[in-house]
Amino acid sequence: xxxxxQPPSMDCAEGRAANLPCNHSTISGNEYVYWYRQIHSQGPQxxxxxxxxxxxxxxxSLIITEDRKSSTLILPHATLRDTAVYYCIVxxxxxxxKLIFGQGTTLQVKP
Amino acid sequence: DTAVSQTPKYLVTxxxxxxxxxxxxxxxxxxxxxxxxxxxxxxxIMFSYNNKELIINETVPNRFSxxxxxxxxxxxxxxxxxxxxxxxxxxxxxxxxxxKLFFGSGTQLSVL
Numbered sequence: 001x002x003x004x005x006q007p008p009s010m011d012c013a014e015g016r017a018a019n020l021p022c023n024h025s026t027i028s029g030n031e032y033v034y035w036y037r038q039i040h041s042q043g044p045q046x047x048x049x050x051x052x053x054x055x056x057x058x059x060x061s062l063i064i065t066e067d068r069k070s071s072t073l074i075l076p077h078a079t080l081r082d083t084a085v086y087y088c089i090v091x092x093x094x095x096x097x098k099l100i101f102g103q104g105t106t107l108q109v110k111p
Numbered sequence: 112d113t114a115v116s117q118t119p120k121y122l123v124t125x126x127x128x129x130x131x132x133x134x135x136x137x138x139x140x141x142x143x144x145x146x147x148x149x150x151x152x153x154x155x156i157m158f159s160y161n162n163k164e165l166i167i168n169e170t171v172p173n174r175f176s177x178x179x180x181x182x183x184x185x186x187x188x189x190x191x192x193x194x195x196x197x198x199x200x201x202x203x204x205x206x207x208x209x210x211k212l213f214f215g216s217g218t219q220l221s222v223l
Contacts, residue, residue: 034211036212038154041216041217042216042217043115043201043203043214043215043216043217044154044201044203044212044214045214046211046212046213049211085152087154093209094208094209095208095209096159096166096167096208097142097144097156097159097166097167097203097205097207097208097209097212098156098159098167098169098208099146099154099156099212100156101153101154101155103152103153
């Protein structure tokens, strides 16, 4: 079972920031938080990951709370092409590559 | 060039048939995977191979047999197809099990 809880759906206006929350209250010290997204009819796409520090890359920013029990993925300027299902995944540091996907959050970016 | 490519993209077949899905990655990765996405959109891992060695086999019926002829290829053969096998199958690859996964675009299998 997935160790994360996400809202099933969210809307965001085009050009605004999209903030996608994730709860992972049972995360352990050696587990990372990963975010993937799946655009309709495509395979999942890696976005970002972090352990305890905030992270930023060309796609998004990841904010992890100090207690690591929750995190927020931020898409700073959402576009229509960001409409997708976003998955928050807790993954052990030393892992065989097994990702446990939950239901994710369906983000609808509206014009 | 597509990093992880699967063929075919669509596969429609009758119950009881045997079919294969092919996957190739040109990223130089040493680990490859098969994931299954069912009608409710849940994604679950089926198999993973590292350097042609089976690492993960997740309670998958033995009608499903992965084959890895080399590090760049991981094919999925399915015998005696059943209606419940209808799903989208995704191939993925990574460098080791700790790095991010790159997914193919999926093969939609429909068993009639």
